[in-house]
Structures are given as C-alpha cells and as structure tokens.
Amino acid sequence: MQSRGSILVVDDDIGARESMKMILGGRFDVATTDRGYKAIELVKEKEFDVVVLDIRMPDITGIEVLKKIKENEPSPEVMMVTAFAALDTAKDAMKLGAYDYVEKPFKSFDELRNAVSKGIDRKMKMAKSLQLAKDFDEVRKQLLQLEKLSSLGQIASEVIHELATPITGVLGYSEFLLDQECNGIIKNSLQKIKSEAERCQNLIRNVLTFARKPENIKKPVNANEIVRRTVDIKAYQISLDNIKLVLNLDPELPIILADFGLIQQVILNIINNAQDVLKKHDKERLILISTKSDADNIFITIENSGPFIPTEHIDMIFEPYFTTKGAENGTGLGLSISRDIINSHNGEISVKNNNTIGVTFTIRLPIYKE
Numbered sequence: 001m002q003s004r005g006s007i008l009v010v011d012d013d014i015g016a017r018e019s020m021k022m023i024l025g026g027r028f029d030v031a032t033t034d035r036g037y038k039a040i041e042l043v044k045e046k047e048f049d050v051v052v053l054d055i056r057m058p059d060i061t062g063i064e065v066l067k068k069i070k071e072n073e074p075s076p077e078v079m080m081v082t083a084f085a086a087l088d089t090a091k092d093a094m095k096l097g098a099y100d101y102v103e104k105p106f107k108s109f110d111e112l113r114n115a116v117s118k119g120i121d122r123k124m125k126m127a128k129s130l131q132l133a134k135d136f137d138e139v140r141k142q143l144l145q146l147e148k149l150s151s152l153g154q155i156a157s158e159v160i161h162e163l164a165t166p167i168t169g170v171l172g173y174s175e176f177l178l179d180q181e182c183n184g185i186i187k188n189s190l191q192k193i194k195s196e197a198e199r200c201q202n203l204i205r206n207v208l209t210f211a212r213k214p215e216n217i218k219k220p221v222n223a224n225e226i227v228r229r230t231v232d233i234k235a236y237q238i239s240l241d242n243i244k245l246v247l248n249l250d251p252e253l254p255i256i257l258a259d260f261g262l263i264q265q266v267i268l269n270i271i272n273n274a275q276d277v278l279k280k281h282d283k284e285r286l287i288l289i290s291t292k293s294d295a296d297n298i299f300i301t302i303e304n305s306g307p308f309i310p311t312e313h314i315d316m317i318f319e320p321y322f323t324t325k326g327a328e329n330g331t332g333l334g335l336s337i338s339r340d341i342i343n344s345h346n347g348e349i350s351v352k353n354n355n356t357i358g359v360t361f362t363i364r365l366p367i368y369k370e
C-alpha cells in the first residue's frame with residue numbers, strides 16, 4: 001500500500017472531478033475517471049485505498065458500481081458523493097458497504113479531505129486485521145505440527161520407559177552369571193553384554209531426562225554435565241552421518257543455576273542444526289563443543305565446520321518460523337525457543353560465521369553465586 005494513499009475519483013461531471021482531484025491531490029495520489037464501468041475495471045487492475053464515487057452517473061448508477069467494486073477481494077473503501085436530492089440513496093449505499101458520504105457542493109476542502117482520510121485509516125486497519133488473520137492461520141498450522149511431534153515424542157518416551165525394565169533384567173542376569181564359575185571366553189562375553197546393557201541404561205536415562213515435561217526448576221548444575229549427557233543422546237546418530245564430535249570442556253567450569261532439561265534442549269537444537277548442515281557437506285564434518293568461563297559467566301560454544309550462514313539470514317535465524325529447510329523439514333522454531341530458554345536463564349545466545357570456515361553458536365550463562 002502506498003504511504004500517501006491512492007484514491008480513485010469517479011464522477012461524470014468534469015467540474016466536480018477536477019476540483020476533487022485538486023483538493024485531494026496535495027495529500028493523496030489521485031486517479032480519475034468519468035465512467036462507472038471504467039471504475040469497475042480500474043479497481044480490478046490496481047489496488048486503490050479509497051474510491052470516491054458519484055451516485056448519479058449516466059452509464060451506470062453509483063450504487064451498481066459500489067456493489068461491483070465490493071465484490072473484489074481485497075476491495076477498496078468507498079465513499080459516496082451526492083447532491084442533496086439523492087441523500088436517501090447515499091444512506092442506502094452505507095448498507096451496501098460504503099463507509100461515508102459527502103454532499104455536493106462540499107462545505108469545505110477539509111470536509112472532503114478528512115472524509116477520505118477516514119477511509120484510508122479504515123483500509124489500513126482492514127489490511128492489518130487481514131494480516132493478523134493470516135499470521136493466526138500460520139501459527140495454527142505450526143501448533144498442529146508441534147502437536148504431532150509432541151505425540152510422537154510421547155510415544156517414544158513410553159517405549160523407552162518400557163525398555164528400562166528388560167534392560168535392568170539383562171544387567172541383573174549378566175552380573176549374576178559373572179559371579180558364577182565360568183571360563184574366560186564366556187566371562188569376556190558376559191562383560192560385553194553387561195557393558196552394552198549399561199550403555200542402554202545410560203541412554204534411556206538421558207532420553208528420559210530430556211523428554212520429561214519442563215518443570216522450570218532451576219538447580220545448581222555443571223554445564224559440562226549437561227553437554228556430556230546431551231552428546232550421549234546424539235553420539236550414535238551423528239556417527240552415522242560421518243560427523244566427528246569433539247569436546248573441549250573446562251574441568252574448572254563454575255556452576256550455573258539452570259533447568260537441566262531446558263539447557264539440554266538448546267544444545268540439542270544447535271547440534272541438530274549442525275548435523276543437518278554437515279550431512280550435506282562434502283568437506284570436513286566436525287562439531288566442536290567447548291566450555292570456558294570468565295569472572296561472571298560461563299560460555300558454551302558449539303562450532304561446526306559447515307558453510308557460512310548467508311549475511312542476509314544471520315540476523316533472522318533466531319526469529320520464530322524462520323527456516324531454510326521448507327515446511328516439510330523445518331519448523332523454524334528450534335532457535336527461537338532456544339533463545340527464549342537462554343533469556344529465561346538471564347543469559348544470551350549468539351551466532352557468528354568463523355573467520356575462515358564454519359559457524360559458531362555461543363551460549364552465555366551467569367555463574368551461580370550463592
């Protein structure tokens with residue numbers, strides 16, 4: 001929509017038409033026509049904000065033109081212009097969707113200008129509410145998608161929960177057998193069964209911590225522990241994509257006050273994005289996660305060796321619904337949720353392209369000071 005507002009004046013009387021053009025021209029972009037039928041065509045071709053419409057015209061009445069114009073979507077606001085004799089018709093026009101009418105001759109220039117401005121305001125409000133309705137529809141679709149994902153997550157966590165029992169059995173029996181007299185080969189195999197079962201148990205524990213409903217309970221935790229437990233969940237999948245994951249964790253890292261599962265979710269989102277990028281990358285596939293601290297904060301940096309984020313995207317990636325993966329593969333919500341989570345921990349999350357290659361996400365979180 002033009003910032004000046006675009007007006008179409010429809011009047012068969014050249015005097016009235018030209019004077020309206022002159023009165024309105026200073027403030028608005030004004031086009032004119034002397035024919036009702038022509039007006040109907042023009043409105044289809046170009047999006048006018050307001051049509052100023054004479055009621056009495058020789059070819060077709062203003063009322064008919066109004067009806068036709070209002071059939072368009074989106075339609076302009078319409079204001080009727082009428083001589084006193086047709087006042088009743090003007091009032092009827094309001095029922096058909098015109099927002100106002102002015103009488104000819106005009107009492108003052110301002111009367112006409114103000115009436116047109118009123119139409120422009122209405123048009124803007126209408127455009128805004130149409131946009132809101134569109135946004136709402138988009139959010140509804142996203143929620144539906146989330147709902148699907150969350151029920152999938154629900155099923156997965158139930159299955160995993162179920163798995164905990166037999167795994168405990170396997171562990172128990174292998175320990176029992178290891179206590180019995182048996183030869184070296186069998187003992188060796190039993191050791192393997194036991195350690196594999198322990199690995200499963202760890203994985204189950206980590207996934208269940210992650211899948212639990214957010215309690216929003218912040219406790220003193222070591223971020224290294226959060227990183228390790230998150231990486232445990234992803235290590236296998238990542239290795240399938242030939243991605244190397246390297247940890248460089250500061251053993252002296254101070255404690256933070258955080259919701260374990262939520263910070264885990266943030267790290268997971270960033271790793272998932274890195275995985276998406278790297279699995280299509282034919283050069284080095286590396287994710288490096290480091291931790292360090294200064295006097296007041298700890299920093300978790302997650303770096304990947306993938307291509308740069310284009311400059312025109314880098315300011316947008318934390319915005320809700322921004323995705324370059326298409327509706328099928330991305331929701332565009334991962335990073336915006338991550339930012340909300342880190343903000344709710346009084347921290348900060350940022351991204352930058354490295355100097356030569358790769359992308360680094362940095363999470364800053366305040367040190368817990370009792």
Ligand SMILES: Nc1ncnc2c1ncn2[C@@H]1O[C@H](COP(=O)(O)OP(=O)(O)O)[C@@H](O)[C@H]1O
Nearest residue numbers: 273274317322323324325330331332333334335
């Ligand atoms: N490590 C990365 N390298 C390049 N682009 C990235 C990276 N992480 C995120 N992005 C970009 O940010 C967008 C938004 O990410 P996100 O909010 O997680 O949503 P989604 O993964 O559903 O697209 C991605 O679609 C991608 O364009």
Ligand SMILES: [Mg+2]
Nearest residue numbers: 269273334335
């Ligand atoms: Mg993502």
